Amino acid sequence: MSFDMRIVSKPLFLVAAILALVLAIPSIALASGYNATETIVATNTAVYPVHGGYTSTTNKCKNCHAVHLATGTYVLTRGNSAAEACDVCHGIGGLPAAPEVVMNSYGHGLDTTETTNSITLYAPDDTTPTPYSVSQGSWGCDKCHSVHAAVTLIVKLAGFSSTKLLKADPNPGKSYYLWNPSLIDTSTRETTQNLTAWCSACHNANIGGHKDPKTVSLNGVDTTVYGHDTSVTAAATDAATGYALDVSPDNNINSGPQCEQCHALDDPGYSYPHSSSGPSLLKGVDSGKTNLDKVCVSCHNTSSLP
Ligand code: HEC
Ligand code: HEC
Ligand code: HEC
Ligand code: HEC
Ligand code: HEC
Ligand code: HEC
Numbered sequence: 001m002s003f004d005m006r007i008v009s010k011p012l013f014l015v016a017a018i019l020a021l022v023l024a025i026p027s028i029a030l031a032s033g034y035n036a037t038e039t040i041v042a043t044n045t046a047v048y049p050v051h052g053g054y055t056s057t058t059n060k061c062k063n064c065h066a067v068h069l070a071t072g073t074y075v076l077t078r079g080n081s082a083a084e085a086c087d088v089c090h091g092i093g094g095l096p097a098a099p100e101v102v103m104n105s106y107g108h109g110l111d112t113t114e115t116t117n118s119i120t121l122y123a124p125d126d127t128t129p130t131p132y133s134v135s136q137g138s139w140g141c142d143k144c145h146s147v148h149a150a151v152t153l154i155v156k157l158a159g160f161s162s163t164k165l166l167k168a169d170p171n172p173g174k175s176y177y178l179w180n181p182s183l184i185d186t187s188t189r190e191t192t193q194n195l196t197a198w199c200s201a202c203h204n205a206n207i208g209g210h211k212d213p214k215t216v217s218l219n220g221v222d223t224t225v226y227g228h229d230t231s232v233t234a235a236a237t238d239a240a241t242g243y244a245l246d247v248s249p250d251n252n253i254n255s256g257p258q259c260e261q262c263h264a265l266d267d268p269g270y271s272y273p274h275s276s277s278g279p280s281l282l283k284g285v286d287s288g289k290t291n292l293d294k295v296c297v298s299c300h301n302t303s304s305l306p
Contacts, residue, residue, distance in 0.1 A: 033066025
């Protein structure tokens with residue numbers, strides 16, 4: 001496996017759970033309520049062999065749901081929670097045809113202190129009113145992805161080759177600062193908005209110019225805050241040094257970076273935005289965040305700071 005052991009206890013549990021499944025499936029395949037994993041992709045040629053494209057001639061529901069003989073308590077899947085429902089295929093040692101995706105606490109997974117269902121999870125930096133919130137017990141892959149590829153629920157972002165089953169409206173009911181689900185073409189599901197705009201659906205305060213006021217809840221008190229210029233267009237950088245070319249804040253133009261210029265997109269062995277090697281998805285930052293300047297000096301040439 002490619003993840004080191006700083007990942008939280010959940011993946012360890014998953015490794016055990018998946019090993020148990022992998023060992024169990026071949027021997028009980030005929031008696032099981034699910035399709036045998038080896039037939040999952042082979043029998044279907046649709047765009048999404050597993051996700052979506054369900055008709056009266058396909059046999060896909062049973063890849064994930066067993067009508068009478070389900071082995072998990074979560075909506076007849078093999079899992080006992082939303083977090084476990086995808087692991088039989090996408091977890092470590094899962095189905096080879098499915099990309100391996102595990103969340104860790106530095107990405108979008110829960111850390112070890114977040115273990116009870118009764119505690120509410122908030123998306124950091126979402127604006128009030130109605131910041132994104134969900135019970136920890138129900139946090140899982142389905143909050144960002146629509147597992148059935150429901151055509152009215154998914155979006156194909158600018159620059160993407162497929163929808164990645166991303167939800168068009170991951171933070172329903174929110175009045176977004178930037179992300180606009182109504183700009184999605186209802187027949188193709190395509191939009192001109194990109195991944196950075198989509199992230200801001202739940203992290204509403206993280207986008208915009210540094211003089212744009214946002215209201216967030218800080219320690220339970222609604223507070224007006226401002227953030228580093230962040231735009232949907234990548235900040236231009238010098239090819240040789242990596243420094244941002246225009247770091248002048250005074251021209252009233254937001255030429256700030258996209259999320260993935262500061263948060264790690266290419267963190268080897270990890271998958272953005274699911275998991276990362278450093279806290280807050282920041283590449284090369286240590287667990288205590290005592291070297292956060294590493295992020296800043298990658299773009300700001302310290303010798304030219306005023
Ligand atoms: C790739 C796995 C997968 C396949 C294939 C699949 N499902 Fe699901 N299904 C899930 C998961 C995971 C959930 C729970 C997460 C969610 O609600 O988004 C779910 C939830 C559901 C629910 C509950 C919805 C609700 O309102 O909570 C129904 C009903 C359902 N599936 C029916 C089906 C049917 C019918 C098919 C085949 C036409 C199917 N599913 C195929 C994984 C799958
Ligand atoms: C916070 C939102 C979020 C959550 C939670 C989330 N994902 Fe994703 N996922 C994304 C985004 C965004 C992408 C597209 C990333 C890219 O291509 O740059 C993605 C991409 C993927 C892909 C495609 C990877 C590829 O190689 O093309 C898979 C598979 C996937 N996610 C599965 C999962 C599974 C399984 C879980 C739960 C363990 C999960 N995701 C949880 C946001 C999320
Ligand atoms: C039965 C096996 C199986 C289960 C369970 C399963 N997947 Fe997948 N998934 C696949 C396979 C196979 C692919 C690659 C082929 C395809 O795109 O359909 C895939 C692809 C994906 C992709 C990439 C789509 C793209 O556009 O590139 C995402 C995202 C994804 N799955 C999310 C999920 C989530 C979220 C869950 C749980 C709610 C889940 N999957 C459960 C088998 C599975
Ligand atoms: C469905 C809502 C949702 C979407 C969409 C979403 N996030 Fe998050 N994000 C969350 C939640 C909830 C948490 C808190 C997780 C926790 O506390 O375990 C979080 C945490 C984070 C963190 C902080 C991790 C830490 O430990 O400090 C970062 C950074 C982050 N998200 C970046 C992103 C990026 C980048 C995207 C787009 C690729 C994105 N998020 C999309 C809900 C979302
Ligand atoms: C200029 C670089 C930069 C850009 C651009 C950026 N971030 Fe961040 N982000 C950071 C740094 C650095 C931290 C760690 C802050 C700390 O620990 O005090 C952080 C922390 C976060 C957190 C954790 C909560 C917090 O504020 O500490 C979230 C959530 C987050 N970023 C989301 C996003 C999203 C979503 C985008 C794009 C819309 C984005 N960020 C764009 C640098 C950036
Ligand atoms: C990916 C490149 C990049 C990174 C990393 C980065 N910055 Fe910036 N920063 C910029 C750009 C580009 C601007 C100018 C934005 C504009 O003019 O609209 C800027 C502007 C600023 C400004 C002026 C106010 C503003 O938002 O325009 C401050 C202060 C600043 N950065 C501090 C930081 C700190 C502190 C860090 C580390 C946490 C950091 N930057 C990381 C690219 C970056």
